[in-house]
Amino acid sequence: MNVEKGKICSMQLFFLFAGFVQGSVLLVDFAIGISESQTWMVILIGLGLAIPFVLSYVALAKRFPGMNVVQINDAVYGRFLGKTLSLYYIFFFLMTLSFNIRDVGELYITFLMPDTSFIFLLVAFSATCAYAVSKGLEVLARISHLIALIGIFVPICTTILLIDQMDFSNFLPLFELPFARMLHGIHIMMAIPFCETLVFLMIMASLDKAEKAKKSILSGLLVGTVSLFIVAVRNTAVLGNTQTIWTSPSFQSTRLIDIGTVLTRMDFLIGIAQTFLIFFKCCLFLYASVTAIAQIFNLKTYIPLVLPVAGIEVILAATVFQSKVDHAEISQNAGIIYSAPLMFLIPPLTLLIAKLRNLPNKGGKNDS
Secondary structure (H helix, E strand, O other): OOOOOOOEOHHHHHHHHHHHHHOOOHHHHHHHHHHHHHHHHHHHHHHHHHHHHHHHHHHHHHHOOOOOHHHHHHHHHOHHHHHHHHHHHHHHHHHHHHHHHHHHHHHHHHHHOOOOOHHHHHHHHHHHHHHHHHOOHHHHHHHHHHHHHHHHHHHHHHHHHOHHHOOHHHHOOOOOOOHHHHHHHHHHHHHHHHHHHHHHHHOHHHEOOHHHHHHHHHHHHHHHHHHHHHHHHHHHHHHHHHHHHOOOHHHHHHOOOEEOOOEEOOHHHHHHHHHHHHHHHHHHHHHHHHHHHHHHOOOOOOHHHHHHHHHHHHHHHHHOOOOHHHHHHHHHHHHHHHOHHHHHOHHHHHHHHHHHOOOOOOOOOOOO
8 A cells, every 4th residue: 555645636646757857957066077178078978878778767667557666576576575675766866865955955054045954954944844745745746847938037037138148169168077986976877866866766656647657757867957957057158167266166257247237246146055955855855755655554644653753864965074174075976876776776677577477467566
């Protein structure tokens, strides 16, 4: 039995997916130190390489309609091995959620509210996420179109206002980045904005028409990627090689907007947009975490788990890294390694085993 009773439509899935990918907008600033002026290229290559893995998530969800990843693991691998793999998924959800919560705290401490207590920011943000998740997936789906619109409107708006500041020679010469760094950047892009979408294996179970999942997912992936691509192009065109010396090229580039001394200090738009986008991404990770835990323990509802898990995430976000530099280095190197089997190996392998075993059995859905 699935712990989530609500249903979402294919259009809502599209906006959920687009908003989730856009929630990785901070990654563009994060990746510039590695891929420099070739960040736009890394995004496109990462998308192309990630699509087959994303399609494997969709195929898995379509093969087991109405079942989340915990139920799928039980059906394919059996209860013991299936639960073990599900714990791996939960570990990934929880750790990634703590990283994103910390991202918000560092964003506000660095750029928006430097005199505010870091812990207070984490608690306030996590409590807001917990409140939203407690209202259910249907509520998150109903606001997803607003999040996706913010994610595409703000990059386009700021890019238009910065046209007079752009120098497209900043993209030259092409292909000058060392191969090792290019590969590193592509791996980061594949793992974080694109293949983190395996969290939707906990969400697509609530889709009313599973056969429409592929179109919605691919469309949402494209829209989310367009947002990231625009941000990368804007920052490189405006700042050039100097973008690597700034903590946040996005903030620095938008601070250059000056239209008749009226439209100035537009960087507040970046802060607002990034807050909403990361908030939405964190809500989906928190939702996936608590529903997966509830499913493992056969609970009737995940609601009692929301606040305790959010509290644990605040502690992790506040203590797992010693500094912002430590956060960036570990995420760039260790984070994309421990999650790689879960993103690139286990879902395609699960799909292959299910096909070989002709699962699910026609007699039922193998609900756990």
